[in-house]
Amino acid sequence: MKRFPIVLLFCAENGNKGKLGKAAYLEKWITTIAPLKAGETAYDVSFEWEEEEIGVPGGFLIKNNHHNEFFLKSLTLEDVPGEGRIHFPCNSWVYPAKNYTNDRVFFTNKSYLPHETPLPLVKYREKELVALRGNGQGELKEWDRVYDYACYNDLWDPDDDPNVESRLSLLMTLDIYVPRDERFSHLKLSDLLLNDLEAIVQIVKPELEDLCSGNGNEFDSFDDALTLYDGGVKLSGGPTLDNLWKNNPLDIINLKYPLPEVIRESRTAWRTDEEFAREMLAGLNPVIISLLQEFPPRSKLNAKVYGNQDSSISEEHIRHFLKGLTVAEAIKSNKLFILDHHDTVIPYLRRINDNTTSKTYATRTILYLQNDDTLKPMAIELSLPHPDGDQFGAINKVYTPPPADQKEGSLEEIIWQLAKAYVAVNDSVSHELITHFLHTHAVIEPFVIATNRQLSLIHPIYKLLHPHFRDTMSINAIARQILINGGGVVELAFYPAKYSMEFSSSLYKDWNFTEQALPQDLKKRGMAVPHPESKHGLRLLIKDYPYAIDGLDIWSVIRNWVSDYTSLYYKTDEAIRSDTELQMWWKELVEVGHGDKRDEPWWPKMENREELIESCTTMIWIASALHAATNFGQYTYSGYMPNRPTNSRRFMPVEGTAEFEELRENPDRAFMRTITAKLQTLLVISLIEVLSMHSSDEVYLGQRDTAEWTVDLEATAAFERFGKALAEVEERIVERNREEKLRNRHGPVKIPYTLLFPSSGAGMTGKGIPNSITI
Ligand SMILES: *[C@@H]1O[C@H](CO)[C@@H](O)[C@H](O)[C@H]1NC(C)=O
Ligand SMILES: *[C@@H]1O[C@H](CO)[C@@H](O)[C@H](O)[C@H]1NC(C)=O
Ligand SMILES: CC(=O)N[C@H]1CO[C@H](CO)[C@@H](O)[C@@H]1O
């Protein structure tokens, strides 16, 4: 065991040179420390103190002279003269010394702004950041700890371009470079979840392709689609996938898919207009709905290129819903809302419809706010680019619900159901590619990298943000390798097909970081107006808007915590401006990390405490609550594909065609042949089942995986207040879910709104806000 020399780095209060102590070595294995987790071992080590004026240790150096790496969790010194206990959280893989140019250094759990750093530590603080930034040269290896930027590109041939990450073939191991300490280091479920993702792509996908080849790629009815959840999937002449799994070492995935909650209480409630609209406020993608402020809805696309893209929905289509109001009056009294998937889709639609097997529309849905705060869809507009060219504008067709006295199964009702399906297709793709992938997973990664490159581990803002970055680089690397890669599952199953990632990245042009702050987002969509007397200073126009109500509670609790914590370290705005690391961090984030957006006027300048608080709150909100709200309900709502299809393969049938006859005679079959096919359905639900699960070692908002993350008592007290405030939010969520008059919290499908409920157990729970994007 005497293979690892450990040298303490002393900081004398008076002197200005760091002194290194004598090397010490691990001694005996201690068995008395509790609680240790499986695989962890504690060792004794004794240090010689030369004389008292040498000061107290502020760090230590360690050399691994072994052949193998080990994970160093922490070092604790007991009975330090004049100090008592000193703790060094480490949480890092230490590779054999030959892999490093400098000795590995670790610091105590004290925070220092750069200019407050004890002189002996300054050199080590700076050298460590230089090492973490790397020199941009060579291929990075497993033991490297370098955080650097590279462009992701799977849109053309990346191997021709030396500046972008090279494309990897699908090997059995996932080996995109990720700094070692960012790789899922935890044992247990999170590793297995990854294995599952790999297995779905590498083992299940080929099996399913066989199964679904030829005529086997269709569900003929809703009942047919339900058999998935009863019997599992039978492979042609072979075992069920379930059995396949038993023979596989990774036997945790359940290929007998569990029944998604959206059809648990009723097999048909999802088809009601009330549920269709409710999911815009409390479902997976509650961030698109907005107040309608002009009628008919106008397009913001450039008319020179796209012609007239304004809506054709007219007063006649909707007047009978308005309880005697004119449209102008209804707009004035904030009664009209819109789910607008028009402008973003139109520029891609011709290519998608002409060059892929998808056949779909841009959509607009107009809704009326009823007195009980539920929304009633009044009209759906489906739009296509003009066949003669973009400049001729859109071809629009407007659909309205069947009259109330019409019996179920009428042709009007069948067509209306199909119109809703096209809206759901657009919404589910927009959810996955934009709300979930682009606006959480993708935009947060530059923050992870900039923070690690520019803020020292002993910087208080590093300590604030670090828990919110856990595992994010790992899951994103996996996504790049097997989900969003060219020819990957997303392209196979989502209607933009090979244009999926181009479509997603083109919308990065519209991204505005400051707008992701929940209050700003609600104001922008017209869902809230400033109102100083109301809670959170906002009045919601739909009072029963579960995502916004629970979200504002969470937002303000995060904001209070960030504000309390940062005020311990920054007493003045000048302290922000003179913090050299903080300034470098923000500059690099804006100019390099989000370099394509560096000239946007909305970037905070990071010149005062308010900007720091708002920016950190927004980062934490995106990584925790926003991701949770849009991730962990995926199986609940999309596990049953007819509710949120990812693709449409046929246009709305027109009278006089065979497809129209099929629609009339066998509407369910026509519906199933329009939406996502069987292979794609099985793949998507296998994936989202895994993506909807929490690993058993997930760390939730208000928790830390390192108990002694700071020695600062005021910071730990503020953190405890944060935890208490979150517990109170939980109580309020439970109470609201009990109130029957809040119709949007359960809806016809009877699913309470829990996606912003902070804590959770492991597995698929439909609740829980992890600190970071881990899946
Ligand atoms: C479809 O693809 C072909 C070949 O790549 C291309 O020339 C054509 O412009 C595409 N069509 C549209 C509408 O983009
Ligand atoms: C970005 O968002 C902020 C906050 O909502 C808003 O004030 C600003 O106008 C937006 N800027 C742009 C260019 O969209
Ligand atoms: C392809 C796609 O998802 N189209 C649109 C669906 O709706 C969202 C929200 O407006 C748009 O951003 C997408 O462009």
Ligand SMILES: [Fe+2]
């Ligand atoms: Fe996710």
